Amino acid sequence: MKKFSKFFILIIVIIAVILAIYKFFFNSAQATKNIVFTTEVLQKGDVIRSISATGTVEPEELINVGAQVNGRIMSFGIDADGKTVDYGSRVKKGAVLALIDDVTYKSDLKTAQAAKAQATASILSAEASIKECAANEILAKNNWARAEKLSKQKIMSESEADSAKAAYESAIAQSAKARASLEQAKASLLSAEAALVKAERNLEYCSIVSPVDGIIIDRRVSIGQTVVSNQTASSIFLVAKDFKKMQVWVSVNEADIGDIKPGMEVQFTCDAFPNEFFKGVVHRIRMNATLSSNVVTYIVEVNADNDNLRLIPYLTANVKFIRDARRNVLNVSNSILRFRPDANLIEGEIPPHKLPREAILYVEKNQGKLTPVKVKVGLNNGSIAEIISDEIKAGDKIVVGISEELKNSSASASESTKNPFLPTPPKRSNSKKTPAK
Secondary structure: HHHHHHHHHHHHHHHHHHHHHHHHHHHHHHHHHEEEEEEEOEEEEEEEEEEEEEEEEEEEEEEEEEEEOOOOOOOOOOOOOOOOOOOOOOEEEOOOOEEEOOOOHHHHHHHHHHHHHHEEEEEEEHHHHHHHHHHHHHHHHHHHHHHHHHHHOOOOOHHHHHHHHHHHHHHHHOOOOOHHHHHHHHHHHHHHHHHHHHHHHHHHHOOOEOOOEEEEEEEOOOOOEOOOOOOOOEEEEEOOOOOOOEEHHHHHHEEHHHHOOOEEEEEEEEEEEEEEEEEEEEEEEEEOOOOOOOOEEEEEEEEOOOOOOOOOOOOEEEEEEEEEEEEEEEEEEEEHHHOOHHHHHHHOOOOOOOOEEEEEEEEEEEEEEEEEEEEEEEEEEOEEEEOOOOOOOOOOEEEEEEEEEEOOOHHHHHHOOOOOOOOOOOOOOOOEEOOOO
């Protein structure tokens, strides 16, 4: 009896399951398919074909101010705002940036001045010697002339005549020696004047001045630090000449460098100002390429106006070189150009077209049917394309997709066949579904 009861209960469960399955599929069979068109509103915008790269913002003219003499930094100067020169200070041309200990150079200057005075005195002494030697030469000449006459008359001995002749020749030699001493004194004066100029200039170099109007980008020394000048001047300050003119040094791959020309339009953003766009123009391409990991890159200089002083040195710039652009034109994404509906949904014949310069867009003019529209494809940047057509305009709805939904003959049937475990698909904010009746 127990076995019969269990068997009977099992039969009832199986029949209930069969009835539930039958009811489910019966209700599903009563449902009808409802075709839904997904549309997007045709809009105008910019289609830009560009080359992307990364660069660094640099001052257009950066001057390295160094020291040309050795010494200890004694103090810093005063900037245009009346403060001690430091990072970010505004300075004028000729303003003192720093002072180097000048005691040694003042001593060198006095030594050079003394050497010049001594050389000047030597010239005066040599000139006096020349005059003295000239007088002695005249006297010796006259004595020799008289001795020569007296010797011929046998009034003076030959030895006395020879002494007079020797005295004359000696006077001539003394005159030549005096003239040589004068030339030597003049050469010493020239050397002393050169040493004096050098000493004066070295003393001037103790005051480090700004060569231009600008802003201090970097200060590389402190008070008390000793600077040593070698063959190249040691760097003390970096001065940016004009912050209103900046450059972006962009590293461009060799595969793209052929498309970049001087004068090309450039747009870039900086991480510091992510929502702000800056404009520039290609200035030149540097020929000294670099090779890293078998990749050749070139530096492209881009000039950018910075009238609002927003750009500061060494910001990272995300650069786009504008190869071509269409402003405020109809455009669609490339995926829409590839959309192909079923033939039974198309009203009329599809016009002949040649890709990629021509394409077909679909609009819903009659409910449930799509009308093909032939358009010309203009500039294409790989993601969106310019559309040229007289048949459609901005604001028209373009069909971009088709989906099918199940619709029961009654609301209760629809609720009974809905699977509660399926997730609800998200709604598209920029698309609109139009059911076809």
